Amino acid sequence: MATEPFGVLADPARRRILDLLRERxxxxxxxxxxxxxxxxxxxxxxxVLREAGLVTVRPEAQRRWYELRPEPLAEIDAWLTPYRWMWADRFDALERHLDTMDDE
Structure with a gap:
């Protein structure tokens, strides 16, 4: 099983868990x-999320609180930075297209 953040994030259930932990x-x-x-x-x-360093667990009596660790996600974000130009141009084109639709 993958414990690197990229491999871990490939699973939709894990992404959903991270989305929930982003809130609190x-x-x-x-x-x-x-x-x-x-x-x-x-x-x-x-x-798997704990082993990848994406979440921490805090035991409290019989309960276990899970919290998001943003540092590994920041590393992924930093890695993606040089690639952002590829979709930024497309978003700009989409915005221009939508603006022309508003004018119609």
């Missing part, structure tokens, strides 16, 4: 309900 720390059970997976399935994804 959450309990494992809350993530299970929100993602719609079984508890063992969610635990597996959370383990």
């Amino acid at each position: 720390p959450r309990l494992a059970g809350e993530l299970t309900a929100a993602v719609g997976l079984s508890q063992p399935g969610t635990s597996k994804h959370l383990r």
Whole structure:
């Protein structure tokens, strides 16, 4: 199983978990309900996210709070920076196209 951030982010369930954790720390059970997976399935994804360094876990009695670690995502963002020009031009073209549609 991939533990590098790029490989980890390839899975849609893991991206959904990260989206939820972006809002605030959450309990494992809350993530299970929100993602719609079984508890063992969610635990597996959370383990992979922890091993990749994308989340941390904070035990509190019998509960486990999961939190997003932004540093690995910042590394991915930095890697993507030189490639942004490829889609920036397309977004500009789309904006121009939409502006002409408003004029009609």
